[in-house]
Amino acid sequence: MAKQALKRDAVTVPQSSSELTDYVRRIGEAQRKIQAIFTDLNSEVECLKGGADEKKKPLVSQIDALLEGVYIYAEAHRDELTEGGKIKTVKFSSGDIVWRITPPKVTLKNIEKVVAELLSRGLKRFLRYPDPEVDKEAMLREQEVAKKVPGVKIGQHEEFVVKPAGLEAKGEVVKELRKLVA
Numbered sequence: 001m002a003k004q005a006l007k008r009d010a011v012t013v014p015q016s017s018s019e020l021t022d023y024v025r026r027i028g029e030a031q032r033k034i035q036a037i038f039t040d041l042n043s044e045v046e047c048l049k050g051g052a053d054e055k056k057k058p059l060v061s062q063i064d065a066l067l068e069g070v071y072i073y074a075e076a077h078r079d080e081l082t083e084g085g086k087i088k089t090v091k092f093s094s095g096d097i098v099w100r101i102t103p104p105k106v107t108l109k110n111i112e113k114v115v116a117e118l119l120s121r122g123l124k125r126f127l128r129y130p131d132p133e134v135d136k137e138a139m140l141r142e143q144e145v146a147k148k149v150p151g152v153k154i155g156q157h158e159e160f161v162v163k164p165a166g167l168e169a170k171g172e173v174v175k176e177l178r179k180l181v182a
Contacts, residue, residue: 067173070097071160095164104143106136107153114151121149 014020074081074090074097081090082099089098108114114134118126126146128135139146139154147154158177 063173067162067175070162071175074160093165095162095167098159098161098163100159100161102156102159104140104154104156106134106139106146107155108134108136109151109153111151114149117149117151123149 014023078099079085081097082088088100089096111134115127115132118124118134119132123145126135126138126142126149127133139152143154146152160175160177161172163172
C-alpha cells in the first residue's frame, strides 16, 4: 500500500534579517502559548486528583472496615475454609479470599557498613563490581550465609487478600499479616 504524503502549510521564508527576527519572536510566542496550555492542563489535573482523593476517602475507610471483618471471620474459620490448610484460595460467588506468603526480600541497614563487612568476611560473591554494591539476588540464593552479616535482614510475610469478582488484579485488597523473618 502506498504511503500518503503529509500535507503541510505553505512555507514562507523570511526575506530579511528583520523578518527573520520576527519569525523567531513568533516561534517563541507560539511555544509560550503551548507551555501555558499544558501548565493549565496540569493544574486542572491536580485539582481533579485532589477532588477524587477526597471522594475516595470514605470508600477506603469502608473497604478497610469490611476487610477487617472478612479477615477476622476467615482467620477464625481458616481450618474449615482451607480444608485443613490444603488450599490457599477460597472461592465465593462474589470473589476469592487468599492467604499467601510473599517472596523473600533482602533489606539492608547502612549499606556502606554491609559492603565493608562483606569485604572483610571474604563474601565478594554478594557484591557486584566495578563499584562494589550489594547483590541482593546472590544473597537470596544463599540466605543462611547472608543473614548472618550485620545489617542484612531477609524476611517475608503473609498477606490476606480479597479479590472481588469482576475486578482486574489491581482490584484486589491486601492486608499484611505478621512479619515472618528468616
